Amino acid sequence: MKPNKKFYLRMGVTIFASLSATILFFFLLLRYEAIQSIWRVIVSALQPVIVGIVLAYLLCPIATFFERQCNKVKQLTRVARPLSVFLTLVLSFGVLGLFCALVLPQLAESVKGLVEDLPRMLETQLTRLSTYLESDSEAAATVMQMVTSIETSLIAWTKTNLLSTVSTVASSVLSIGSAMVNLMVSIVVTIYLLLDRERYLAQCKKLFYAVSRNKRFNRIVMEAVHQTDQIFSGFISGKLLDSLIVGILCFVCLTLLKIPYALLVSVIVGVTNIIPMFGPFIGAIPSAFLVLLVSPIECVKFLIFVIVLQQLDGNVIGPRILGNSTGLSALYVTVAMLLFGKLMGFMGMIVGVPLFATLYYIVKRLAEYSLKQQELPVETAYYKKTEQN
Numbered sequence: 001m002k003p004n005k006k007f008y009l010r011m012g013v014t015i016f017a018s019l020s021a022t023i024l025f026f027f028l029l030l031r032y033e034a035i036q037s038i039w040r041v042i043v044s045a046l047q048p049v050i051v052g053i054v055l056a057y058l059l060c061p062i063a064t065f066f067e068r069q070c071n072k073v074k075q076l077t078r079v080a081r082p083l084s085v086f087l088t089l090v091l092s093f094g095v096l097g098l099f100c101a102l103v104l105p106q107l108a109e110s111v112k113g114l115v116e117d118l119p120r121m122l123e124t125q126l127t128r129l130s131t132y133l134e135s136d137s138e139a140a141a142t143v144m145q146m147v148t149s150i151e152t153s154l155i156a157w158t159k160t161n162l163l164s165t166v167s168t169v170a171s172s173v174l175s176i177g178s179a180m181v182n183l184m185v186s187i188v189v190t191i192y193l194l195l196d197r198e199r200y201l202a203q204c205k206k207l208f209y210a211v212s213r214n215k216r217f218n219r220i221v222m223e224a225v226h227q228t229d230q231i232f233s234g235f236i237s238g239k240l241l242d243s244l245i246v247g248i249l250c251f252v253c254l255t256l257l258k259i260p261y262a263l264l265v266s267v268i269v270g271v272t273n274i275i276p277m278f279g280p281f282i283g284a285i286p287s288a289f290l291v292l293l294v295s296p297i298e299c300v301k302f303l304i305f306v307i308v309l310q311q312l313d314g315n316v317i318g319p320r321i322l323g324n325s326t327g328l329s330a331l332y333v334t335v336a337m338l339l340f341g342k343l344m345g346f347m348g349m350i351v352g353v354p355l356f357a358t359l360y361y362i363v364k365r366l367a368e369y370s371l372k373q374q375e376l377p378v379e380t381a382y383y384k385k386t387e388q389n
Contacts, residue, residue: 046191052186053189053193056234062088063085070084088194227361228358232354236354243270243279246270247270253305253309257299259301259305260290260294265302280313286364288306335354335356336352337352339352339356340352
């Protein structure tokens with residue numbers, strides 16, 4: 001029996017590839033910090049491009065809508081694409097400018113009033129605290145010990161970190177010019193991507209097909225990419241609208257309840273509401289502290305309102321807008337926020353849910369494919385049985 005040369009060649013290539021992958025893996029582990037520093041440099045250099053890609057992805061549905069409307073008019077068919085991009089940018093800058101014109105002046109006024117009233121409010125609360133401590137010597141001793149400890153830590157921090165903090169602030173001020181340049185580059189990248197988005201997507205798809213020759217694998221990947229797009233677009237657009245509604249509703253109700261700093265608190269609650277589940281509570285913590293400095297009773301009223309608002313958003317507003325865009329249970333949402341929040345910080349808490357939903361979808365499809373290969377049911381209800389025959 002003659003040896004199969006193709007078999008031995010294939011086996012040799014497989015062994016060589018496995019050994020190479022193992023060596024590469026251990027090399028990456030040993031050089032993790034160096035590779036991480038190089039990766040940070042690359043990400044920092046390409047940050048305007050990354051921001052431009054994100055902006056193009058967010059504005060693409062608007063540009064597509066304008067293009068469809070322009071194509072309905074025969075005179076505008078030839079210029080439908082550039083005109084749609086122009087209208088998209090005008091709308092985006094218009095909304096941003098309107099927000100700045102309407103909200104920022106009042107927000108600045110609220111912050112100014114807070115800064116002006118802060119010494120008086122602190123003095124009032126300290127007076128109340130001193131009155132309470134006069135009647136309780138043990139509590140007074142404990143508080144004085146805490147004040148002494150804080151004072152010692154503050155003096156030590158001033159001696160060691162004040163100079164570095166000032167230099168950091170100075171460098172941040174100097175980097176504003178660089179940030180403006182990066183923003184302009186990001187806008188240019190966004191325009192390029194919106195004008196010729198099909199070609200860039202086709203190039204990515206072409207490159208993927210050139211590398212991967214497995215048709216079944218290619219079909220699965222394209223389906224996963226499509227599902228990822230559906231999850232992200234539905235979640236982001238829905239969550240932004242949901243946060244806007246919550247912020248407006250919060251401002252109206254706080255104004256009617258005559259709670260101080262209604263606009264400032266509403267902006268904080270609306271922005272943090274982008275974070276799933278725990279967003280309103282995260283925004284409520286600093287907001288409650290601001291209200292507490294004015295009046296403890298108003299703070300209690302505010303906390304009760306936040307709880308009611310969170311229930312309203314979680315059970316009525318959110319489900320109506322978002323529907324089942326991610327398909328994740330509350331447990332998986334919590335896991336996603338903790339995991340990606342640890343890995344990516346505040347941004348991870350925002351995009352962690354759609355990222356985890358994408359991973360969940362991929363794992364689910366792989367598990368269903370494996371079960372079908374074994375001729376087993378794919379329905380979860382089948383596996384709830386305590387005993388299997």
